[in-house]
Amino acid sequence: VATTTATPGGVSANPLRKGLAVDRIADPCNVVFFGATGDLMKRMLMPAMWNLRLEDILPANYGIVGFSRADDDDDKFRDQMKKAVDEFSRTGPAKDPLWSDFTKHLSYVSGTFDDTNCFHKLRERLEKNDEELGTGGNRLFYLSTPPSVFAQIVDQLDAAGLGPRDNAKGWTRIIIEKPFGTDLDSARALQAEVSKVFDEKLIYRIDHYLGKEPVQDIMALRFANIIFEPIWNRRYVDSVQITAAETVGVELRGGYYDNAGALRDMIQNHVMNLLALVAMEPPVASDADSIRDEKFKVLRAVRPIDRLRVTLDTARGQYDAGSIAGKPVPGYREEPDVRPDSNTETYAAVKLWIDNWRWADVPFYLRTGKRLAHKNSEIAIRFRSLPHRLFGDYGDNFDNNVLVMKIQPEEGISLRFNAKVPGPKMHIRSVSMDFNYGTGFGVVSAPAYERLIGDAMRGDATLFTRWDAVETAWQIVMPVLDRWLNTVDESFPNYSAGSQGPPSADRMIAMDDREWRKI
Amino acid sequence: MSLESSTVSTSLEAIRAELSGTKLSTSTLNFVVWIDDPARRDWIVERTGMLSEKHPSFTLILDNSGSCAGAATVTTSPRDPNSTITVDSERVEIDVCGKDTATLVGYVTGLTKTNVPTVLWWSGINENSRETFYAMLPLITTLLVDSSGGTRDDTGLRMLAAFHAEHPEVALRDLAWMRLRPWQDMIANFFDDPNLLGELFSIRALQIASGSDSEALYLGGWLASRLGWTATAQDTFTDRAGKTITFEHKRVGDIRRVLSVCLDSETSWYHGEVTEDDDAVVRVWVEGEHAREPQLFPLQAIDNASLLERAVLEPGTDELFETALRSAATLLG
Numbered sequence: 001v002a003t004t005t006a007t008p009g010g011v012s013a014n015p016l017r018k019g020l021a022v023d024r025i026a027d028p029c030n031v032v033f034f035g036a037t038g039d040l041m042k043r044m045l046m047p048a049m050w051n052l053r054l055e056d057i058l059p060a061n062y063g064i065v066g067f068s069r070a071d072d073d074d075d076k077f078r079d080q081m082k083k084a085v086d087e088f089s090r091t092g093p094a095k096d097p098l099w100s101d102f103t104k105h106l107s108y109v110s111g112t113f114d115d116t117n118c119f120h121k122l123r124e125r126l127e128k129n130d131e132e133l134g135t136g137g138n139r140l141f142y143l144s145t146p147p148s149v150f151a152q153i154v155d156q157l158d159a160a161g162l163g164p165r166d167n168a169k170g171w172t173r174i175i176i177e178k179p180f181g182t183d184l185d186s187a188r189a190l191q192a193e194v195s196k197v198f199d200e201k202l203i204y205r206i207d208h209y210l211g212k213e214p215v216q217d218i219m220a221l222r223f224a225n226i227i228f229e230p231i232w233n234r235r236y237v238d239s240v241q242i243t244a245a246e247t248v249g250v251e252l253r254g255g256y257y258d259n260a261g262a263l264r265d266m267i268q269n270h271v272m273n274l275l276a277l278v279a280m281e282p283p284v285a286s287d288a289d290s291i292r293d294e295k296f297k298v299l300r301a302v303r304p305i306d307r308l309r310v311t312l313d314t315a316r317g318q319y320d321a322g323s324i325a326g327k328p329v330p331g332y333r334e335e336p337d338v339r340p341d342s343n344t345e346t347y348a349a350v351k352l353w354i355d356n357w358r359w360a361d362v363p364f365y366l367r368t369g370k371r372l373a374h375k376n377s378e379i380a381i382r383f384r385s386l387p388h389r390l391f392g393d394y395g396d397n398f399d400n401n402v403l404v405m406k407i408q409p410e411e412g413i414s415l416r417f418n419a420k421v422p423g424p425k426m427h428i429r430s431v432s433m434d435f436n437y438g439t440g441f442g443v444v445s446a447p448a449y450e451r452l453i454g455d456a457m458r459g460d461a462t463l464f465t466r467w468d469a470v471e472t473a474w475q476i477v478m479p480v481l482d483r484w485l486n487t488v489d490e491s492f493p494n495y496s497a498g499s500q501g502p503p504s505a506d507r508m509i510a511m512d513d514r515e516w517r518k519i
Numbered sequence: 520m521s522l523e524s525s526t527v528s529t530s531l532e533a534i535r536a537e538l539s540g541t542k543l544s545t546s547t548l549n550f551v552v553w554i555d556d557p558a559r560r561d562w563i564v565e566r567t568g569m570l571s572e573k574h575p576s577f578t579l580i581l582d583n584s585g586s587c588a589g590a591a592t593v594t595t596s597p598r599d600p601n602s603t604i605t606v607d608s609e610r611v612e613i614d615v616c617g618k619d620t621a622t623l624v625g626y627v628t629g630l631t632k633t634n635v636p637t638v639l640w641w642s643g644i645n646e647n648s649r650e651t652f653y654a655m656l657p658l659i660t661t662l663l664v665d666s667s668g669g670t671r672d673d674t675g676l677r678m679l680a681a682f683h684a685e686h687p688e689v690a691l692r693d694l695a696w697m698r699l700r701p702w703q704d705m706i707a708n709f710f711d712d713p714n715l716l717g718e719l720f721s722i723r724a725l726q727i728a729s730g731s732d733s734e735a736l737y738l739g740g741w742l743a744s745r746l747g748w749t750a751t752a753q754d755t756f757t758d759r760a761g762k763t764i765t766f767e768h769k770r771v772g773d774i775r776r777v778l779s780v781c782l783d784s785e786t787s788w789y790h791g792e793v794t795e796d797d798d799a800v801v802r803v804w805v806e807g808e809h810a811r812e813p814q815l816f817p818l819q820a821i822d823n824a825s826l827l828e829r830a831v832l833e834p835g836t837d838e839l840f841e842t843a844l845r846s847a848a849t850l851l852g
Contacts, residue, residue: 013713013716014711014719015719016703016706016707016742016746017707017711018745018839020703020704020707020839025711056701059708060803097794097800097815098797098800098817101814134712
């Protein structure tokens with residue numbers, strides 16, 4: 001299997017590039033979007049490509065090809081994409097003359113995923129682009145389709161001579177949207193299919209959470225500062241809470257979500273990636289594999305959840321009707337395309353242990369849920385209590401120190417510590433020191449998809465998930481998934497929309513004499 | 520978010536007393552601004568304000584333009600104890616007309632925060648400010664200038680090149696250079712194709728049209744430093760093979776703006792030109808043996824506040840810039 005990652009010579013050989021931001025410019029290439037008329041394409045992917053153009057991150061020679069079942073042509077596709085960019089781009093509506101120039105690089109192939117002829121048509125289009133747009137034989141395929149057709153598309157690419165082994169001119173890479181499988185077996189089956197055609201170095205499993213600036217800053221906080229790493233261990237850390245709370249319900253994804261649930265939709269990928277970043281050992285270098293090696297190692301150290309402890313160490317919930325920001329919202333079972341007797345969890349909480357020297361006996365509490373009180377994603381490191389309370393006689397409320405990495409909607413870092421209240425007596429009160437990205441750097445973070453697509457075009461896989469980590473994450477959640485799939489939770493629905501989550505989650509953490517941070 | 524401003528006397532004690540009443544603030548840098556050009560005062564103050572609104576910085580404006588009224592204005596975050604704003608900027612603007620150098624240095628040492636970088640934006644044009652400028656140098660981390668800020672000719676660049684030759688240890692930033700980044704990207708883009716690399720070494724002429732000289736000289740200096748050209752006259756380079764490259768600069772259009780660049784190789788002409796319809800878009804094309812259809816590129820026009828931001832956020836020396844400056848200096852003779 002070919003593992004070409006860059007055009008020989010290329011941008012890096014150009015002496016005028018020295019000192020300029022070489023990493024901003026990708027090799028000439030075609031980017032092919034499967035599922036090109038879908039919602040993700042309109043809301044995220046095409047606006048991302050347009051903004052990559054505006055930011056001058058796309059190379060001069062590029063092609064963007066949409067592939068979908070819809071019986072459209074180039075012009076209709078361009079019109080649709082213009083509407084999408086106008087509506088969803090962070091930079092506002094697209095303007096001429098730049099948009100007209102951009103559309104020269106846009107084309108569309110109509111076809112079904114089971115028709116090899118359509119993939120031959122796609123190949124012809126790419127070869128034409130190589131000739132007319134100078135895209136140099138480099139190809140990036142983006143699977144923005146239902147997971148059920150991932151393997152089929154990969155097979156068809158191979159059959160049509162579009163796989164890496166048939167591309168002697170340049171590189172061929174593939175981006176695969178989550179979820180990668182629906183359980184461990186299906187993930188392994190999908191991996192077996194994809195790896196027949198694509199070497200692991202050419203597969204970019206996208207988790208858009210990893211493209212968020214604050215997520216990348218976790219590593220900067222840990223490994224670009226001397227003060228945190230010495231206390232980042234079992235000696236000083238009491239516990240870690242990772243929260244990914246949403247106020248939205250399932251929106252128009254009821255059909256998908258009712259077969260997925262919070263554990264598969266969030267914990268197995270997004271939240272597990274956050275766990276890996278916050279708990280991993282310092283990588284030996286900043287390259288993709290050094291970082292991904294450490295992420296894999298820490299996931300491998302997660303203690304398997306004993307099937308007999310699933311009910312003790314996890315909690316599940318499903319939202320009932322309630323109100324969000326004062327507006328009434330329906331219960332999960334009343335949502336479109338959701339079964340009226342659904343047993344699918346919209347809330348999941350899991351307690352994990354990491355069996356290594358750094359984290360032995362430190363519990364990691366993971367939770368995610370829909371229709372909770374606030375949108376809030378964060379990682380909170382709670383430090384141990386003081387060994388001796390020098391100022392305890394006054395009955396002051398001492399809080400443990402807490403370091404919070406805020407991911408969304410706020411982006412920043414907060415440190416809670418104790419300070420003396422001004423006055424003659426030694427009263428102590430907890431105060432918070434906040435750093436906010438918006439005011440700290442005064443720049444707006446680019447959406448995650450822009451960062452990630454740009455990285456894939458440049459061949460930087462650092463922010464993409466490697467197969468060993470995906471497989472291990474599935475291994476971690478499988479005992480919980482099996483249990484939840486095979487037992488009906490009679491308490492469902494068990495939390496109101498707009499609340500903090502189900503009481504069972506509070507009971508779970510209360511058994512350890514701890515409590516959840518307020519969402 | 521509303522800020523609070525108060526006017527006090529220009530004594531260091533009075534300013535410090537006013538600042539001491541503010542809430543705890545977090546500073547990422549000290550930003551010291553020197554103004555002695557009345558014509559540009561408001562423009563500079565406005566840009567400085569934009570930067571300090573975005574960053575939790577301490578800004579000290581030393582206004583020697585003679586246009587304010589013998590007082591100091593101290594601007595801080597709200598002092599309401601119930602305010603939830605915990606991080607904000609502080610700004611002190613002092614009329615320094617008639618103050619001696621020791622007093623000016625005293626403002627900088629007495630008011631700026633320790634343990635954070637200090638950036639000096641020097642917009643001075645007055646020869647009498649020279650002593651102050653040199654007195655400030657030991658106090659700063661980075662010096663920021665704009666060599667085409669107020670002049671179309673090469674005066675600013677000449678002074679900067681002379682200063683850099685004298686003080687290579689000072690970390691320098693020039694807004695005129697920083698504005699050129701999109702043009703550099705575009706020129707580099709012509710030769711990203713490995714098959715065209717040879718073209719770079721057969722360039723025989725360089726033509727630049729810009730509203731002020733700094734931009735053209737910087738682009739010429741940058742190309743020369745990257746490709747091993749040596750300036751043999753104000754309008755001529757020779758390459759490593761001893762062949763001549765002519766350099767033509769037309770001063771045309773708005774100050775601080777590049778209008779077009781053309782590189783002539785032995786086989787082709789590489790053009791980039793601001794479009795007539797939209798001055799934020801550049802049309803790029805190639806004629807001759809390596810002809811390429813016209814393409815449009817966004818110019819990524821960067822506003823001055825953002826340029827300032829980049830200048831203060833990028834730490835250390837900028838080797839690419841300093842090499843280009845030295846090379847541009849050889850063109851100046």
